[in-house]
Amino acid sequence: MQGKVSSKPNAAPVYVGVDVCKEWLDIHLHPLGRDLRLANGKAGLQALKRLLRGLQPASIVMEATGKFHRLAHRSLHESGFPVAIVDPYRARMFARACGHLAKTDRLDARFLAILSQMQQPAPTAPPDKLLETLGELINARCAAAADLAAHKNRLKATDSAFLRQQLGKLVIALQRHIESLDKEIAQRIAEDPELCRRVEILTSVPGVGAVTAHCLVIGLSELGHCNAKQAAMLAGLAPIANDSGARQGQRSISGGRKTPRNALYMAALSACRYNPDMKTFATRLKDNGKQAKVVLTAVMRKLVVLANTLLTQNRCWTPNPP
Known part of the structure; x- marks a missing residue:
């Protein structure tokens, strides 16, 4: 039937590239040359898994996106699909090495699929849920510490009594926020031997x-x-x-x-x-x-x-x- 994807055992292996953003999953199936876009949510992932079960892909590659790829990564991994997470910089340099300077979600998905075939990155298991939660708390603490340092510097530099009062309140609030985060992190770690x-x-x-x-x-x-x-x-x-020829760089x-x-x-x-x-x-x-x-x-x-x-x-x- 026209448009039907072949899933015969002797068919060429299928490699899948998934470009992830907050709302969408852009997917490319290589070497089938097929593109599709699905919602980055439970309904979209169910549709994607139904498609992939018929294809039995050799590898699925997606970029690390901070948090937007986590749901897709965990869902596909739990369903038994081999998912590899790669550094976005590595994926961009691979596309440039292939001679393509343009960047779109559709192109990114395509080159992730080609990278999957050519470099065959190892599948990546999703992190433990406790570690994932603790990672968010640690990142929040680091951000709060950076804000605290910035407000303290502004407090030292300002001559305005009003600004000193407002910045002083922000400093105290951030200090309490950091103390609460430290307490929560320590408590969650103490629960895991x-x-x-x-x-x-x-x-x-x-x-x-x-x-x-x-x-x-x-x-x-x-x-x-x-x-x-x-x-x-x-x-x-x-x-x-950083060496080249006779030069030995630093x-x-x-x-x-x-x-x-x-x-x-x-x-x-x-x-x-x-x-x-x-x-x-x-x-x-x-x-x-x-x-x-x-x-x-x-x-x-x-x-x-x-x-x-x-x-x-x-x-x-x-x-x-x-």
Whole structure:
């Protein structure tokens, strides 16, 4: 029948690209060349799953969109479909490498499907619902902390009595808001024995406080299940090579997850003063002529590697490890 999609066993594998926004799912079926748009909700996902059951796709790829892809990702995964979540920057660079500069939702879905066929990214399981909820709380805390710092700076700079009064109220409100978020995060973590143990291990490291430990446990949940290089890459603290021919360019960090990295920055400042191992390490780098930010970045990387090691071994930090 004309327009009917073949689902015979000997048919070519089908790769699906899904471009997600708040309201819509733009879908491309490759190599069938078929495009469709469905609502990003339960009804649209039911229609999509009915279509995919007949196709038995080899892979489904969608971009990470903060929160808009979560419902589709979890629903498709629970129905047994292989779903891979990729970095939007990686998808955009792939489209450019294919010679296409234009960007539309329909084109994005098409190139996600082609990326699925050519690179075959591994399926990604959706995060645990508790971790997902804690991630939202951590992001809210980070946003509130940024607002608090901005209001404090404005409070110091203003000469207006009215503005000082208004900004003072906002500062107090934000401080209470952050305290409430910290309490809620700590309470939810305390209800989970595994998360509670991971936080206990991380806070045993001098320089790592509760806020940093929460950011690492939630934002870098892979810690304890990866190697040192992978941990550094996830945090965006691995030096990236920049060589060409005879030139050896300066290494620099790039990418990674911003929230855990920001938390590690504050922890590194403290560790350089109060952690004897990190203090010795930082002093040695300074004596070798390394710049202050290079030293601090190296301490951050050492901290995340140490955290990964302790979580892998399920033990707390000791001055002289066994």
